Amino acid sequence: MEDLAPGRREQNKQRTRRALEDAAARLFAEQGFAATTVRDIATAAGVGERTFFRYFPSKEDLVFQQVRDLVPGLMQGVRERPPGESPLAALRGAMLDWLDETGAPPTILVAGPQKGLGPRHEEAHALIGDLEDAVTGAFLDRLEAAGADRNDRAVLLRAAVQARAGVAVVRGMMLVLPGGDACKAHMPAVAPGPALSKAEIRQLLHDAFASLDP
Structure with a gap:
Protein backbone atom coordinates (compact mmCIF):
# COMPACT_ATOMS: atom_id res chain seq x y z
CA MET A 1 0.00 0.00 0.00
CA GLU A 2 2.79 2.40 0.84
CA ASP A 3 4.34 1.79 -2.58
CA LEU A 4 1.15 3.04 -4.22
CA ALA A 5 0.92 6.23 -2.16
CA PRO A 6 3.25 8.32 -4.37
CA GLY A 7 1.26 7.27 -7.45
CA ARG A 8 -2.02 8.19 -5.81
CA ARG A 9 -0.64 11.54 -4.72
CA GLU A 10 0.45 12.28 -8.28
CA GLN A 11 -2.98 11.29 -9.60
CA ASN A 12 -4.64 13.59 -7.08
CA LYS A 13 -2.34 16.43 -8.10
CA GLN A 14 -3.18 15.89 -11.75
CA ARG A 15 -6.91 15.85 -10.98
CA THR A 16 -6.65 19.09 -9.00
CA ARG A 17 -4.64 20.77 -11.73
CA ARG A 18 -7.10 19.66 -14.38
CA ALA A 19 -10.00 20.91 -12.23
CA LEU A 20 -8.34 24.33 -12.00
CA GLU A 21 -7.71 24.42 -15.75
CA ASP A 22 -11.27 23.36 -16.57
CA ALA A 23 -12.72 25.91 -14.15
CA ALA A 24 -10.53 28.65 -15.63
CA ALA A 25 -11.60 27.77 -19.18
CA ARG A 26 -15.26 27.88 -18.24
CA LEU A 27 -15.00 31.15 -16.33
CA PHE A 28 -12.88 32.86 -18.97
CA ALA A 29 -15.60 32.02 -21.48
CA GLU A 30 -18.48 33.08 -19.22
CA GLN A 31 -16.95 36.20 -17.66
CA GLY A 32 -13.96 37.11 -19.79
CA PHE A 33 -10.30 36.73 -18.84
CA ALA A 34 -9.88 40.16 -17.24
CA ALA A 35 -13.00 39.82 -15.07
CA THR A 36 -12.09 36.38 -13.73
CA THR A 37 -10.11 36.29 -10.49
CA VAL A 38 -7.96 33.58 -8.96
CA ARG A 39 -10.55 33.27 -6.20
CA ASP A 40 -13.25 32.66 -8.81
CA ILE A 41 -11.20 29.87 -10.39
CA ALA A 42 -10.33 28.23 -7.08
CA THR A 43 -13.93 28.35 -5.86
CA ALA A 44 -15.24 26.87 -9.10
CA ALA A 45 -12.67 24.08 -8.85
CA GLY A 46 -13.66 23.34 -5.24
CA VAL A 47 -10.33 24.32 -3.68
CA GLY A 48 -8.90 27.30 -1.83
CA GLU A 49 -6.78 30.09 -3.25
CA ARG A 50 -3.70 28.69 -1.50
CA THR A 51 -4.16 25.46 -3.43
CA PHE A 52 -4.36 27.40 -6.70
CA PHE A 53 -1.06 29.10 -5.95
CA ARG A 54 0.61 25.75 -5.30
CA TYR A 55 0.00 24.97 -8.96
CA PHE A 56 0.17 28.35 -10.69
CA PRO A 57 1.65 31.70 -9.59
CA SER A 58 -1.20 33.55 -11.36
CA LYS A 59 -4.07 33.07 -13.80
CA GLU A 60 -1.75 34.24 -16.57
CA ASP A 61 0.73 31.51 -15.66
CA LEU A 62 -2.06 28.92 -15.87
CA VAL A 63 -2.57 29.83 -19.53
CA PHE A 64 1.15 30.16 -20.30
CA GLN A 65 2.00 26.82 -18.70
CA GLN A 66 -0.70 25.03 -20.65
CA VAL A 67 0.85 26.29 -23.87
CA ARG A 68 4.33 25.18 -22.75
CA ASP A 69 3.00 21.74 -21.81
CA LEU A 70 1.12 21.43 -25.10
CA VAL A 71 4.03 22.18 -27.43
CA PRO A 72 6.22 19.01 -27.18
CA GLY A 73 3.36 16.57 -27.71
CA LEU A 74 1.78 18.66 -30.43
CA MET A 75 5.06 18.93 -32.35
CA GLN A 76 5.57 15.19 -32.11
CA GLY A 77 2.06 14.78 -33.46
CA VAL A 78 2.95 17.02 -36.42
CA ARG A 79 6.01 14.88 -37.18
CA GLU A 80 3.99 11.65 -37.03
CA ARG A 81 1.15 12.72 -39.31
CA PRO A 82 0.91 10.92 -42.71
CA PRO A 83 3.79 11.94 -44.98
CA GLY A 84 1.52 13.05 -47.81
CA GLU A 85 0.01 15.89 -45.81
CA SER A 86 1.18 19.46 -46.26
CA PRO A 87 2.76 21.11 -43.20
CA LEU A 88 -0.40 23.08 -42.39
CA ALA A 89 -2.61 20.02 -42.84
CA ALA A 90 -0.30 18.13 -40.49
CA LEU A 91 -0.61 20.87 -37.86
CA ARG A 92 -4.39 20.89 -38.14
CA GLY A 93 -4.49 17.09 -37.94
CA ALA A 94 -2.17 17.04 -34.93
CA MET A 95 -4.35 19.56 -33.11
CA LEU A 96 -7.49 17.54 -33.85
CA ASP A 97 -5.74 14.35 -32.71
CA TRP A 98 -4.76 16.10 -29.50
CA LEU A 99 -8.35 17.15 -28.86
CA ASP A 100 -9.55 13.58 -29.43
CA GLU A 101 -6.92 12.10 -27.12
CA THR A 102 -7.37 14.53 -24.23
CA GLY A 103 -11.13 14.94 -24.47
CA ALA A 104 -10.99 18.69 -23.92
CA PRO A 105 -9.22 21.67 -25.44
CA PRO A 106 -6.62 23.59 -23.43
CA THR A 107 -7.68 26.87 -21.88
CA ILE A 108 -5.82 28.84 -24.53
CA LEU A 109 -8.15 27.35 -27.18
CA VAL A 110 -11.31 27.95 -25.17
CA ALA A 111 -10.97 31.57 -24.13
CA GLY A 112 -7.34 32.53 -24.41
CA PRO A 113 -6.55 36.13 -23.51
CA GLN A 114 -5.39 38.43 -26.27
CA LYS A 115 -5.15 41.51 -24.10
CA GLY A 116 -5.48 42.32 -20.41
CA LEU A 117 -2.12 40.78 -19.56
CA GLY A 118 -0.60 44.06 -18.43
CA PRO A 119 3.11 43.63 -17.71
CA ARG A 120 2.89 40.02 -18.93
CA HIS A 121 2.26 41.14 -22.52
CA GLU A 122 5.93 40.82 -23.47
CA GLU A 123 6.07 37.33 -21.96
CA ALA A 124 3.01 36.33 -23.98
CA HIS A 125 4.63 37.72 -27.12
CA ALA A 126 7.81 35.74 -26.43
CA LEU A 127 5.78 32.58 -25.88
CA ILE A 128 4.13 33.03 -29.27
CA GLY A 129 7.60 33.37 -30.81
CA ASP A 130 8.72 30.15 -29.11
CA LEU A 131 5.64 28.37 -30.46
CA GLU A 132 6.32 29.65 -33.98
CA ASP A 133 9.91 28.40 -33.76
CA ALA A 134 8.77 24.99 -32.50
CA VAL A 135 6.27 24.63 -35.35
CA THR A 136 8.94 25.72 -37.84
CA GLY A 137 11.23 22.96 -36.55
CA ALA A 138 8.49 20.35 -36.85
CA PHE A 139 7.68 21.48 -40.40
CA LEU A 140 11.37 21.31 -41.35
CA ASP A 141 11.52 17.76 -39.99
CA ARG A 142 8.58 16.80 -42.21
CA LEU A 143 10.05 18.47 -45.27
CA GLU A 144 13.43 16.84 -44.67
CA ALA A 145 11.79 13.44 -44.28
CA ALA A 146 10.19 14.02 -47.70
CA GLY A 147 13.63 14.60 -49.23
CA ALA A 148 14.06 18.38 -48.94
CA ASP A 149 17.26 20.02 -47.73
CA ARG A 150 16.33 21.75 -44.48
CA ASN A 151 19.30 24.10 -44.89
CA ASP A 152 18.08 25.35 -48.26
CA ARG A 153 16.83 28.93 -48.02
CA ALA A 154 13.60 28.23 -49.90
CA VAL A 155 12.79 25.24 -47.68
CA LEU A 156 13.45 27.22 -44.52
CA LEU A 157 11.35 30.10 -45.82
CA ARG A 158 8.44 27.78 -46.58
CA ALA A 159 8.58 26.20 -43.13
CA ALA A 160 8.93 29.53 -41.32
CA VAL A 161 6.12 31.28 -43.19
CA GLN A 162 3.70 28.37 -42.94
CA ALA A 163 4.50 27.90 -39.24
CA ARG A 164 3.61 31.51 -38.55
CA ALA A 165 0.45 31.15 -40.60
CA GLY A 166 -0.52 28.12 -38.53
CA VAL A 167 0.05 29.93 -35.25
CA ALA A 168 -1.92 32.89 -36.64
CA VAL A 169 -4.85 30.53 -37.20
CA VAL A 170 -4.94 29.74 -33.48
CA ARG A 171 -4.60 33.39 -32.54
CA GLY A 172 -7.36 34.27 -34.98
CA MET A 173 -9.62 31.67 -33.40
CA MET A 174 -9.26 33.36 -30.04
CA LEU A 175 -10.69 36.59 -31.44
CA VAL A 176 -14.05 34.95 -32.00
CA LEU A 177 -14.23 32.83 -28.85
CA PRO A 178 -16.65 33.72 -26.05
CA GLY A 179 -14.75 35.66 -23.41
CA GLY A 180 -11.78 36.29 -25.68
CA ASP A 181 -10.52 39.85 -26.02
CA ALA A 182 -10.96 40.86 -29.65
CA CYS A 183 -8.83 43.50 -31.32
CA LYS A 184 -11.18 46.30 -30.32
CA ALA A 185 -9.77 48.73 -32.84
CA HIS A 186 -11.18 46.59 -35.65
CA MET A 187 -13.97 44.43 -34.27
CA PRO A 188 -16.19 44.16 -31.21
CA ALA A 189 -15.35 41.61 -28.56
CA VAL A 190 -17.52 38.50 -28.54
CA ALA A 191 -19.84 38.59 -25.56
CA PRO A 192 -19.01 36.13 -22.78
CA GLY A 193 -21.07 32.97 -22.86
CA PRO A 194 -20.87 29.21 -22.36
CA ALA A 195 -17.50 27.63 -23.14
CA LEU A 196 -17.41 25.86 -26.48
CA SER A 197 -17.71 22.09 -26.55
CA ASP A 207 -13.05 26.61 -40.35
CA ALA A 208 -10.00 28.57 -39.18
CA PHE A 209 -7.53 26.53 -41.23
CA ALA A 210 -9.91 26.62 -44.21
CA SER A 211 -9.76 30.42 -44.07
CA LEU A 212 -6.15 30.19 -45.32
CA ASP A 213 -7.37 28.77 -48.63
CA PRO A 214 -7.40 31.24 -51.56
Missing part, protein backbone atom coordinates in the same frame (compact mmCIF):
# COMPACT_ATOMS: atom_id res chain seq x y z
CA LYS A 198 -15.03 19.86 -28.02
CA ALA A 199 -17.15 19.37 -31.14
CA GLU A 200 -17.50 23.14 -31.55
CA ILE A 201 -13.75 23.61 -31.09
CA ARG A 202 -13.10 20.94 -33.74
CA GLN A 203 -15.39 22.71 -36.20
CA LEU A 204 -13.80 26.07 -35.42
CA LEU A 205 -10.36 24.58 -36.08
CA HIS A 206 -11.52 23.26 -39.44
Whole structure:
Protein backbone atom coordinates (compact mmCIF):
# COMPACT_ATOMS: atom_id res chain seq x y z
CA MET A 1 0.00 0.00 0.00
CA GLU A 2 2.79 2.40 0.84
CA ASP A 3 4.34 1.79 -2.58
CA LEU A 4 1.15 3.04 -4.22
CA ALA A 5 0.92 6.23 -2.16
CA PRO A 6 3.25 8.32 -4.37
CA GLY A 7 1.26 7.27 -7.45
CA ARG A 8 -2.02 8.19 -5.81
CA ARG A 9 -0.64 11.54 -4.72
CA GLU A 10 0.45 12.28 -8.28
CA GLN A 11 -2.98 11.29 -9.60
CA ASN A 12 -4.64 13.59 -7.08
CA LYS A 13 -2.34 16.43 -8.10
CA GLN A 14 -3.18 15.89 -11.75
CA ARG A 15 -6.91 15.85 -10.98
CA THR A 16 -6.65 19.09 -9.00
CA ARG A 17 -4.64 20.77 -11.73
CA ARG A 18 -7.10 19.66 -14.38
CA ALA A 19 -10.00 20.91 -12.23
CA LEU A 20 -8.34 24.33 -12.00
CA GLU A 21 -7.71 24.42 -15.75
CA ASP A 22 -11.27 23.36 -16.57
CA ALA A 23 -12.72 25.91 -14.15
CA ALA A 24 -10.53 28.65 -15.63
CA ALA A 25 -11.60 27.77 -19.18
CA ARG A 26 -15.26 27.88 -18.24
CA LEU A 27 -15.00 31.15 -16.33
CA PHE A 28 -12.88 32.86 -18.97
CA ALA A 29 -15.60 32.02 -21.48
CA GLU A 30 -18.48 33.08 -19.22
CA GLN A 31 -16.95 36.20 -17.66
CA GLY A 32 -13.96 37.11 -19.79
CA PHE A 33 -10.30 36.73 -18.84
CA ALA A 34 -9.88 40.16 -17.24
CA ALA A 35 -13.00 39.82 -15.07
CA THR A 36 -12.09 36.38 -13.73
CA THR A 37 -10.11 36.29 -10.49
CA VAL A 38 -7.96 33.58 -8.96
CA ARG A 39 -10.55 33.27 -6.20
CA ASP A 40 -13.25 32.66 -8.81
CA ILE A 41 -11.20 29.87 -10.39
CA ALA A 42 -10.33 28.23 -7.08
CA THR A 43 -13.93 28.35 -5.86
CA ALA A 44 -15.24 26.87 -9.10
CA ALA A 45 -12.67 24.08 -8.85
CA GLY A 46 -13.66 23.34 -5.24
CA VAL A 47 -10.33 24.32 -3.68
CA GLY A 48 -8.90 27.30 -1.83
CA GLU A 49 -6.78 30.09 -3.25
CA ARG A 50 -3.70 28.69 -1.50
CA THR A 51 -4.16 25.46 -3.43
CA PHE A 52 -4.36 27.40 -6.70
CA PHE A 53 -1.06 29.10 -5.95
CA ARG A 54 0.61 25.75 -5.30
CA TYR A 55 0.00 24.97 -8.96
CA PHE A 56 0.17 28.35 -10.69
CA PRO A 57 1.65 31.70 -9.59
CA SER A 58 -1.20 33.55 -11.36
CA LYS A 59 -4.07 33.07 -13.80
CA GLU A 60 -1.75 34.24 -16.57
CA ASP A 61 0.73 31.51 -15.66
CA LEU A 62 -2.06 28.92 -15.87
CA VAL A 63 -2.57 29.83 -19.53
CA PHE A 64 1.15 30.16 -20.30
CA GLN A 65 2.00 26.82 -18.70
CA GLN A 66 -0.70 25.03 -20.65
CA VAL A 67 0.85 26.29 -23.87
CA ARG A 68 4.33 25.18 -22.75
CA ASP A 69 3.00 21.74 -21.81
CA LEU A 70 1.12 21.43 -25.10
CA VAL A 71 4.03 22.18 -27.43
CA PRO A 72 6.22 19.01 -27.18
CA GLY A 73 3.36 16.57 -27.71
CA LEU A 74 1.78 18.66 -30.43
CA MET A 75 5.06 18.93 -32.35
CA GLN A 76 5.57 15.19 -32.11
CA GLY A 77 2.06 14.78 -33.46
CA VAL A 78 2.95 17.02 -36.42
CA ARG A 79 6.01 14.88 -37.18
CA GLU A 80 3.99 11.65 -37.03
CA ARG A 81 1.15 12.72 -39.31
CA PRO A 82 0.91 10.92 -42.71
CA PRO A 83 3.79 11.94 -44.98
CA GLY A 84 1.52 13.05 -47.81
CA GLU A 85 0.01 15.89 -45.81
CA SER A 86 1.18 19.46 -46.26
CA PRO A 87 2.76 21.11 -43.20
CA LEU A 88 -0.40 23.08 -42.39
CA ALA A 89 -2.61 20.02 -42.84
CA ALA A 90 -0.30 18.13 -40.49
CA LEU A 91 -0.61 20.87 -37.86
CA ARG A 92 -4.39 20.89 -38.14
CA GLY A 93 -4.49 17.09 -37.94
CA ALA A 94 -2.17 17.04 -34.93
CA MET A 95 -4.35 19.56 -33.11
CA LEU A 96 -7.49 17.54 -33.85
CA ASP A 97 -5.74 14.35 -32.71
CA TRP A 98 -4.76 16.10 -29.50
CA LEU A 99 -8.35 17.15 -28.86
CA ASP A 100 -9.55 13.58 -29.43
CA GLU A 101 -6.92 12.10 -27.12
CA THR A 102 -7.37 14.53 -24.23
CA GLY A 103 -11.13 14.94 -24.47
CA ALA A 104 -10.99 18.69 -23.92
CA PRO A 105 -9.22 21.67 -25.44
CA PRO A 106 -6.62 23.59 -23.43
CA THR A 107 -7.68 26.87 -21.88
CA ILE A 108 -5.82 28.84 -24.53
CA LEU A 109 -8.15 27.35 -27.18
CA VAL A 110 -11.31 27.95 -25.17
CA ALA A 111 -10.97 31.57 -24.13
CA GLY A 112 -7.34 32.53 -24.41
CA PRO A 113 -6.55 36.13 -23.51
CA GLN A 114 -5.39 38.43 -26.27
CA LYS A 115 -5.15 41.51 -24.10
CA GLY A 116 -5.48 42.32 -20.41
CA LEU A 117 -2.12 40.78 -19.56
CA GLY A 118 -0.60 44.06 -18.43
CA PRO A 119 3.11 43.63 -17.71
CA ARG A 120 2.89 40.02 -18.93
CA HIS A 121 2.26 41.14 -22.52
CA GLU A 122 5.93 40.82 -23.47
CA GLU A 123 6.07 37.33 -21.96
CA ALA A 124 3.01 36.33 -23.98
CA HIS A 125 4.63 37.72 -27.12
CA ALA A 126 7.81 35.74 -26.43
CA LEU A 127 5.78 32.58 -25.88
CA ILE A 128 4.13 33.03 -29.27
CA GLY A 129 7.60 33.37 -30.81
CA ASP A 130 8.72 30.15 -29.11
CA LEU A 131 5.64 28.37 -30.46
CA GLU A 132 6.32 29.65 -33.98
CA ASP A 133 9.91 28.40 -33.76
CA ALA A 134 8.77 24.99 -32.50
CA VAL A 135 6.27 24.63 -35.35
CA THR A 136 8.94 25.72 -37.84
CA GLY A 137 11.23 22.96 -36.55
CA ALA A 138 8.49 20.35 -36.85
CA PHE A 139 7.68 21.48 -40.40
CA LEU A 140 11.37 21.31 -41.35
CA ASP A 141 11.52 17.76 -39.99
CA ARG A 142 8.58 16.80 -42.21
CA LEU A 143 10.05 18.47 -45.27
CA GLU A 144 13.43 16.84 -44.67
CA ALA A 145 11.79 13.44 -44.28
CA ALA A 146 10.19 14.02 -47.70
CA GLY A 147 13.63 14.60 -49.23
CA ALA A 148 14.06 18.38 -48.94
CA ASP A 149 17.26 20.02 -47.73
CA ARG A 150 16.33 21.75 -44.48
CA ASN A 151 19.30 24.10 -44.89
CA ASP A 152 18.08 25.35 -48.26
CA ARG A 153 16.83 28.93 -48.02
CA ALA A 154 13.60 28.23 -49.90
CA VAL A 155 12.79 25.24 -47.68
CA LEU A 156 13.45 27.22 -44.52
CA LEU A 157 11.35 30.10 -45.82
CA ARG A 158 8.44 27.78 -46.58
CA ALA A 159 8.58 26.20 -43.13
CA ALA A 160 8.93 29.53 -41.32
CA VAL A 161 6.12 31.28 -43.19
CA GLN A 162 3.70 28.37 -42.94
CA ALA A 163 4.50 27.90 -39.24
CA ARG A 164 3.61 31.51 -38.55
CA ALA A 165 0.45 31.15 -40.60
CA GLY A 166 -0.52 28.12 -38.53
CA VAL A 167 0.05 29.93 -35.25
CA ALA A 168 -1.92 32.89 -36.64
CA VAL A 169 -4.85 30.53 -37.20
CA VAL A 170 -4.94 29.74 -33.48
CA ARG A 171 -4.60 33.39 -32.54
CA GLY A 172 -7.36 34.27 -34.98
CA MET A 173 -9.62 31.67 -33.40
CA MET A 174 -9.26 33.36 -30.04
CA LEU A 175 -10.69 36.59 -31.44
CA VAL A 176 -14.05 34.95 -32.00
CA LEU A 177 -14.23 32.83 -28.85
CA PRO A 178 -16.65 33.72 -26.05
CA GLY A 179 -14.75 35.66 -23.41
CA GLY A 180 -11.78 36.29 -25.68
CA ASP A 181 -10.52 39.85 -26.02
CA ALA A 182 -10.96 40.86 -29.65
CA CYS A 183 -8.83 43.50 -31.32
CA LYS A 184 -11.18 46.30 -30.32
CA ALA A 185 -9.77 48.73 -32.84
CA HIS A 186 -11.18 46.59 -35.65
CA MET A 187 -13.97 44.43 -34.27
CA PRO A 188 -16.19 44.16 -31.21
CA ALA A 189 -15.35 41.61 -28.56
CA VAL A 190 -17.52 38.50 -28.54
CA ALA A 191 -19.84 38.59 -25.56
CA PRO A 192 -19.01 36.13 -22.78
CA GLY A 193 -21.07 32.97 -22.86
CA PRO A 194 -20.87 29.21 -22.36
CA ALA A 195 -17.50 27.63 -23.14
CA LEU A 196 -17.41 25.86 -26.48
CA SER A 197 -17.71 22.09 -26.55
CA LYS A 198 -15.03 19.86 -28.02
CA ALA A 199 -17.15 19.37 -31.14
CA GLU A 200 -17.50 23.14 -31.55
CA ILE A 201 -13.75 23.61 -31.09
CA ARG A 202 -13.10 20.94 -33.74
CA GLN A 203 -15.39 22.71 -36.20
CA LEU A 204 -13.80 26.07 -35.42
CA LEU A 205 -10.36 24.58 -36.08
CA HIS A 206 -11.52 23.26 -39.44
CA ASP A 207 -13.05 26.61 -40.35
CA ALA A 208 -10.00 28.57 -39.18
CA PHE A 209 -7.53 26.53 -41.23
CA ALA A 210 -9.91 26.62 -44.21
CA SER A 211 -9.76 30.42 -44.07
CA LEU A 212 -6.15 30.19 -45.32
CA ASP A 213 -7.37 28.77 -48.63
CA PRO A 214 -7.40 31.24 -51.56
